[in-house]
Amino acid sequence: MPKPQMPDTTPQNPPSGLHLGTAMFHILLALADGQKHGYGIMREVEQRHAVSLGPGTLYGAIKRMLELGLIGEAEERPDPMLDDQRRRYYRLTPAGRAAASAEAARLEGLVRQARAKRLLPDPRPETSRG
Amino acid sequence: MRLARNPLAASARLYRRLLLLYPASHRTEYGPLMSQLFEDQLQAAWGRGGRRALAKLWGRALLDTVSNVILEHLDRWSDPMRNGSRLLLAAAAAVLVVPFTFVVLNLLQYGLHLSIPWNPHELLWPQVRFTVWRYLYDAVIVLSAPVALGLLFARQLQLRWRPQADALIWVMIRKGDRIGLGLMALCLLLMATMGLYFIGENLPCILGQRIAC
Numbered sequence A: 001m002p003k004p005q006m007p008d009t010t011p012q013n014p015p016s017g018l019h020l021g022t023a024m025f026h027i028l029l030a031l032a033d034g035q036k037h038g039y040g041i042m043r044e045v046e047q048r049h050a051v052s053l054g055p056g057t058l059y060g061a062i063k064r065m066l067e068l069g070l071i072g073e074a075e076e077r078p079d080p081m082l083d084d085q086r087r088r089y090y091r092l093t094p095a096g097r098a099a100a101s102a103e104a105a106r107l108e109g110l111v112r113q114a115r116a117k118r119l120l121p122d123p124r125p126e127t128s129r130g
Numbered sequence B: 001m002r003l004a005r006n007p008l009a010a011s012a013r014l015y016r017r018l019l020l021l022y023p024a025s026h027r028t029e030y031g032p033l034m035s036q037l038f039e040d041q042l043q044a045a046w047g048r049g050g051r052r053a054l055a056k057l058w059g060r061a062l063l064d065t066v067s068n069v070i071l072e073h074l075d076r077w078s079d080p081m082r083n084g085s086r087l088l089l090a091a092a093a094a095v096l097v098v099p100f101t102f103v104v105l106n107l108l109q110y111g112l113h114l115s116i117p118w119n120p121h122e123l124l125w126p127q128v129r130f131t132v133w134r135y136l137y138d139a140v141i142v143l144s145a146p147v148a149l150g151l152l153f154a155r156q157l158q159l160r161w162r163p164q165a166d167a168l169i170w171v172m173i174r175k176g177d178r179i180g181l182g183l184m185a186l187c188l189l190l191m192a193t194m195g196l197y198f199i200g201e202n203l204p205c206i207l208g209q210r211i212a213c
Helices: A022-031 A038-049 A055-068 A094-116 B005-020 B024-077 B082-109 B120-128 B133-158 B165-175 B178-206
Strands: A071-073 A089-092
Touching: A022 A038, A022 A055, A022 A071, A022 A094, A022 B024, A038 A055, A038 B024, A055 A071, A055 B024, A089 A094, A089 B133, A094 B082, B082 B133, B082 B178, B120 B133, B120 B165, B133 B178
Parallel strands: none
Antiparallel strands: A071 A089
């Protein structure tokens, strides 16, 4: 079967108004500090965010992110003696970093609103009174 | 029971079978990776909590598979590029329908001497033979195959298969494009039949052996 190819997306210009799904954002966060393979991404998301990504969800999101140019396959691989050569490693692209930053800023704005409406406690330490 | 003896191997095998539900293109690209990831999850779950953890993992895996299989199939059908290519394929098939029907019916009637009174060629040809409509009739029959070939070539461009004019068939073979190859074979068959027909029809005229051509 032919491999579907999407239009090229310039890595420096992520699609404007792109709304990242939860799985995509978690994957971008996991890749923010370095390249990882699928199982590495899944473990990090599970450990840090207590979110479980199944193989279908993980690779479905990876496929879409590759098409959008948010992540890329890493060319550098660990030592073959230390790693399974069947694994594919993924890295964040500049477009992916920009999209993750934009999404984080959006979420930060939502958290600020939640604080303003007293749905969340104020994180600033209370100053001594009197 | 094999499952009881080696639940990890049995689970991995069963998951590989479940992957058959995904669209072929997705399966080819990501199937081995998904299978490997599930095997890693199986090992981790087995180490963490034995059969109970495996059962939990299977529950999550089934939900994950069902939702993503539906999503991938929907995604595949809503891809505008693929829809465009399907339209071009359908157009190529439609262009070939009329001349191919004519050729098959004529072969049956004149080659195998079967009686087909409703053969459109039999009904139309006497009407148009000595009129200007004959050229339209000929054009529909003769140009259909090259037009269909052009549509197949446009489809390859649409799919970004980077075809070259001389490598049209090789690209299709490499991509395992059975429908495209079938239509291509039909085009070539049609062109060959038309060629033979016109040679048979006109050569005697050219050689001066027939008077009314």
